[in-house]
Amino acid sequence: MKNPYESYPATIAKIILDAPDTRGFTLQFQDKKRQAGFSFLPGQFIVVGLPGIGEIPVGINSSTSEKKFVQITVRGVGKVSRAIQQKTVGSTLFVRGPYGNGWPMKKIEKRDLLVIAGGLGIIPLKPLIDEACRKDWGHQNQVQVFYGSRNFKNLLFENQYKKWCQFHDTQIILDAAGPRWHGEVGNITDLLDKHSVPKDAIVTACGPPIMYKYLIPKLLKKGYKEEDIYLSLERKMYCAVGTCEHCAIGDKYVCKDGPIFSLAEIKDMPEALE
Structure with missing residues (x-):
């Protein structure tokens, strides 16, 4: 049985400043098969984390048809989100999911x-x-x-x-x-x-x-x-x-x-x- 808590390393490929305290991250799973096979429903979320710091749930905002990357948006409001915002292109985040039911x-x-x-x-x-x-x-x-x-x-x-x-x-x-x-x-x-x-x-x-x-x-x-x-x-x-x-x-x-x-x-x- 698949471990629902298992996370996978993903590289930050791009960062944009969406708002003064909000950044958009383009992520690519380091396992190419994992990236190609990643799918989700609109409205589902993933959990993104940093070892030794913690995890946060984050909504997915990329298109469901996109297979080359996963996009998320993070507002710096807590310890983990601020730590993620301090990361740069090429850094690694750990991702698990998707979770939840999504829109009907x-x-x-x-x-x-x-x-x-x-x-x-x-x-x-x-x-x-x-x-x-x-x-x-x-x-x-x-x-x-x-x-x-x-x-x-x-x-x-x-x-x-x-x-x-x-x-x-x-x-x-x-x-x-x-x-x-x-x-x-x-x-x-x-x-x-x-x-x-x-x-x-x-x-x-x-x-x-x-x-x-x-x-x-x-x-x-x-x-x-x-x-x-x-x-x-x-x-x-x-x-x-x-x-x-x-x-x-x-x-x-x-x-x-x-x-x-x-x-x-x-x-x-x-x-x-x-």
């Missing part, structure tokens, strides 16, 4: 799709957006992308917006205006009032708990069904396989049963959205 792709492919991302929440949603941009995906329905950020300098994946706009109705809103921003200003939930949205759509959302607090009531008021609203949850986790119980909410584990849950699954678990 089979259900999404048959319906209109509304993607809502707040801040770093765009990371696990990017592979889903990329998947919907593929010409061979066969998705003939409407796809709409709403993305909100604190300010212009904290926007992630800016070089992807032009491609997204070619395929989807993409709207970006910032909490605060600035000299480099001429778009919409306000909260991400404001976009639901300002723009026409598909009525019978699957909603995929990821963002901070405060976003969910205002987003969920508005989605329900607009008629979206609880079983059609999918949220990506974040919890402190260590094992990533449901053993350590650090990420437990009710009778579910975010690492194993999630991180994607429908609102119907967690509506009676108030701690899930805290």
Whole structure:
């Protein structure tokens, strides 16, 4: 039986500064067969670590069709993430996974799709957006992308917006205006009032708990069904396989049963959205 805790060395091939405290890393497994055979579902995550320092769960933001590398985005907020940010091109990180369930792709492919991302929440949603941009995906329905950020300098994946706009109705809103921003200003939930949205759509959302607090009531008021609203949850986790119980909410584990849950699954678990 495969050891779920086994990690594999991966070389940092490229580093970009996504935001003042956020870096994007392009990784390549040192085992070429491992790299060629690596696959994941949009919304899944990996665990990245440094010996003697620790590990952190990280969302995958590369395309599912990409076989030459794996891309992640790391914000320096703790000991491990800051240590990873100090690494340079050519350094080695240790990677295990992927873990989790991912977005409900089979259900999404048959319906209109509304993607809502707040801040770093765009990371696990990017592979889903990329998947919907593929010409061979066969998705003939409407796809709409709403993305909100604190300010212009904290926007992630800016070089992807032009491609997204070619395929989807993409709207970006910032909490605060600035000299480099001429778009919409306000909260991400404001976009639901300002723009026409598909009525019978699957909603995929990821963002901070405060976003969910205002987003969920508005989605329900607009008629979206609880079983059609999918949220990506974040919890402190260590094992990533449901053993350590650090990420437990009710009778579910975010690492194993999630991180994607429908609102119907967690509506009676108030701690899930805290």
